Amino acid sequence: MTLTEGLTSMGTAAPETPVRAGRRGAGAWRFVVLGVLGVYFLVPIGASVWYTIRDRRNGGVTLGTYAEIPGAAGFADAFTRSLVLAGLTVVLVLVLMVPTVVLVNLRLPRLRTTVELLTLMPLVLPPIALVVGVRSVLSWAPDYFLNTPLAEAFFALQEPALPWILVFVYVVLALPFVYRALDAGVRGADLRTLTEAARNLGASWPRVIVSVVLPVLRTSVLNAAFLTLALVLGEFTVAAILGFETFPTWIVRISGSEPRLSVAVSVLSLLITWMLLLLISALDRRRGTKENS
């Protein structure tokens, strides 16, 4: 498409107004792209909404399917579990990564490349390969460590009501997004000067983190937290392979018997997540303008 733009502007560029002509020539493909992709992205959402609200018996429109969601068998359990897992993952990944990113940027620049590489690994490493490995490690408990405290710990991690092992794996999956969001925040703010000032005034490192670093990083922390939340709420592979029921695996399980319900929950979860993200980006902008003025 960059090529097409180049070609069209080459064809229409008149000597007097080369820039304007180029821009006008480039306008058409833009509308084609927006139009075609707009249809591609909106039709499935629109069709899904229609699929869930049309009343097949009486004709017309009904919200019955959506009213069924809260009371559907298993929904409350699976959704609450996913929310709790998401909350725990957000807390753990921030507790792990905020000090690490700050330290690497301020005190340990030599470790930067290593940390960067390690956090980028989960981005390209297939989660299914990771979870097959995790499953192998977990199977050591009955195989090798039976009747030891370690085996007990392994079994505790796999408690179906609240599988902590999912939290630990989700933290790994969230590392790339969290690291990049926090790193951008640290680099954007002049954190080195701020922390040096705080240290010179006698603040301890924990105090620096709580009173200086976190307030400066709140936008990136918010972004990182939200991305992690969306990731955990939508994650299917790890939960399915380890055999736990979370929100996405619940949707897949009921889809056979209640196709309309599964579509309704899917659309609703997509739209709610989108609304939340829009809200956060709006808040973000408001805060930005307030600070600038």
Added chain:
Amino acid sequence: MLVVLGALPFFLYVAVFLLLPIGVLAVEAFRATDPVTFEESWSTASLAAITEGPYRRAYVGSLQLSIITAVLGGVLGLALAVAVLRARRGRLLRRLVLTASGVLANFGGVPLAFAFLATIGTAGVVTALLTDTLGLGLGGFSLASLTGLALVYLYFLIPLMVLTIIPALEALRPQWREAADNLGASGWQYWRYVGGPVLAPPVIGATMLLFASAFAAYATARALVGSSIPLVTLQIADALSSNVVVGSENLGKALALGMVVLIGLVMIFYAWVQRRTQRWLS
């Protein structure tokens, strides 16, 4: 010295929850269980098995699907990103597209699969519209095919491309275009000598990311087609859930290790390409 201790939790965590599982995978893929005595031994049987028959087909299917969707998603995503950035008075459009991309690229494939089933699945709304109302039919199209999967994959790959490439596009300064225009360069020359070379490394990188994401995708395929299509991720899940065949657990590990090795090779190739393009730039 104390400072280094501060980074210790991170390294410990990564060692236990990322490196250890992959290491175990790499070792245990070479284990085999005897079907009669259930004794374990070292063997390359699982690794030999995954290079032929249905497993070979699964690798080929996965690679085909991810290469095609990565290239298509890369091109379309780049086009969308450029179109959105260039739109006049497009601030609202931009925010809508960016946030929607964030949701679609990160939320995972399950909801998308069901949205597409409701649209052009056998009982889908668009299917009904095309067959009953217009009498056209879908022309042999089925969601439970590689084409169908590609159509759904693009639904999260295009947004992923938009998200990854927008920072690079924003770094492309308008002054460069103006300078090129003032020096009498045509649009083609601008993209050939300025815009293209600057954008090439991030575009290649983003396409690689799309490839890795499509290659690793499991949720969409599982929700859409069960296991009727040759894909590695589906085969791994099948091998792990099968309690009938002794040693299928090891086969799953071997298949997963194969994925890691393939992705590793792709990344080495990517690093090489990246070095080439950077040398070309300087």
